[in-house]
Amino acid sequence: MMGFISYLVNGISLGSVYAIIALGYTMVYGIAKMLNFAHGDVIMIGGFVVFTTVSGMGLPPVIGILISVAACTVLGVVIERIAYKPLRGASKLAVLITAIGVSYFLQNVALLIYGANTKSFTSVVTIPPLSLAGGALVISGETMVTIAACIVIMAVLSAFIKYSKSGRAMLAVSEDSGAAQLMGVNVNATIALTFAIGSALAAIAGVLLCSAYPSLTPYTGAMPGIKAFVAAVFGGIGSIPGAFIGGILLGVIEILGKAYISSQLADAIVFAVLIVVLLVKPTGLLGRQIQEKV
Numbered sequence: 142m143m144g145f146i147s148y149l150v151n152g153i154s155l156g157s158v159y160a161i162i163a164l165g166y167t168m169v170y171g172i173a174k175m176l177n178f179a180h181g182d183v184i185m186i187g188g189f190v191v192f193t194t195v196s197g198m199g200l201p202p203v204i205g206i207l208i209s210v211a212a213c214t215v216l217g218v219v220i221e222r223i224a225y226k227p228l229r230g231a232s233k234l235a236v237l238i239t240a241i242g243v244s245y246f247l248q249n250v251a252l253l254i255y256g257a258n259t260k261s262f263t264s265v266v267t268i269p270p271l272s273l274a275g276g277a278l279v280i281s282g283e284t285m286v287t288i289a290a291c292i293v294i295m296a297v298l299s300a301f302i303k304y305s306k307s308g309r310a311m312l313a314v315s316e317d318s319g320a321a322q323l324m325g326v327n328v329n330a331t332i333a334l335t336f337a338i339g340s341a342l343a344a345i346a347g348v349l350l351c352s353a354y355p356s357l358t359p360y361t362g363a364m365p366g367i368k369a370f371v372a373a374v375f376g377g378i379g380s381i382p383g384a385f386i387g388g389i390l391l392g393v394i395e396i397l398g399k400a401y402i403s404s405q406l407a408d409a410i411v412f413a414v415l416i417v418v419l420l421v422k423p424t425g426l427l428g429r430q431i432q433e434k435v
Contacts, residue, residue: 143277148400149393154284154353156392157291161346162369163384164298165339171315171379172335175236179220179243180343181366187213187344188351188361189251192262202265209344217340218333251359264352283353290349294342295385307334371415377425386426
């Protein structure tokens, strides 16, 4: 029984990372109606910034994390301005190809700077593990921090969207960007803010992921990025609560699949569950059907 609870906690922890990453996908799609497949590589950049500042320069972890968040925020805005803004009225295929190109560009920049060898990432979490049931269940500090960070981020982001002026502008743009612009909303600034928030969250997710699984390569963000996209679709892309639920469920399914079925088939199980969910509910668990105007 304790084994199952331990797997469940680890699944929620991994799912919390997926949920934080999925927020970037779901916000950008909900507001800009595009899929930023370079988002996973921003996670990798965030991890390398912390690795450089903490392990290389000897800065305190908190300072390293703040620098990483700032760097990824700027990177997200630059990517949107240079790669995506000129394609605002282009076909979705052109935007998709550009996103893939940006992804490979970031990976190759990291390869040139850091090389292909795996780097050992030092965890930034200093909280001691929690021992329960006489030591039968041990919850690591990384797990506790990851779950707590996910809950806090979801609560703060939901409040920001609901109550702030910028958040209401995001909602307006997501509903109808043309009408929002006529009402005085700066659509370009709103989309740039969305990329900035998503990229900042990607930096946090990268730090949490590398702290729990202490290795780092230029391809570290690729698979977590794809799985986070699956989580966003699973929960209903465009929905912030959907990203949270989709991420948690995906993490639990993956860990339980590795534990009870096969570690080699865990990824296949994750994608198979997505296919089943989309066959039953194409918009995802919390997604809503959008009526196209003709």
